[in-house]
Amino acid sequence: MSGMPRRGRVLIFPAIALIVLVLDQASKAWARGWLTPGHEVAIINGWLWFRLARNTGAMLGLLPGNNRLFAALSLLVVAAVVVLVLRGHAGGSLGITALGAVAGGATGNLVDRVRLGSVTDFIEVHVWPTDFNLADTAIRLGVGLFVVALLLETRRRQRAGGASHRAG
Secondary structure (H helix, E strand, C coil): CCCCCHHHHHHHHHHHHHHHHHHHHHHHHHHHHHCCECCCEEEECCCEEEEEEEECCCHHHCCCCCHHHHHHHHHHHHHHHHHHHHCCCCCHHHHHHHHHHHHHHHHHHHHHHHHHCCEEEEEEECCCCCCECHHHHHHHHHHHHHHHHHHHHHHHHHHHHHHHHHHC
16 A cells, blocks of 8 residues: 555545444444343353443543543544544554544444444453443554554654665
């Protein structure tokens, strides 16, 4: 993807965001339709369960009851991510892909907050402190990949800067 023109790379962003949003909303609709609140369904015994839960707070269940605050913060995150992509500060194709995942995840949870008054969580891993969903996963992976993309971009620029000093 690094040889792809800038416009093509920027089109990756909404495509990834839309894929994450659709998968997240479809999985949450499935969970609300098929899972019973508070009842665990073992997927991988001893490791992974599905359990329907509602979250009006932030990640890890922090600050419960602040749905409006977190809806506003989600809007700010999506706006900031869009600005990064449009200004070309996304860390190349990997960064654009990562930011698409963050925007799609934040939008998925925002849709829940606006439409349902809380975020639908349904994935439970007992070594993780709280339930989560695909949007949360996309946000975490996206942030991690974005950091990697920025580090790689910084390294690339340092090498290019060193090569131009040697050539001059």
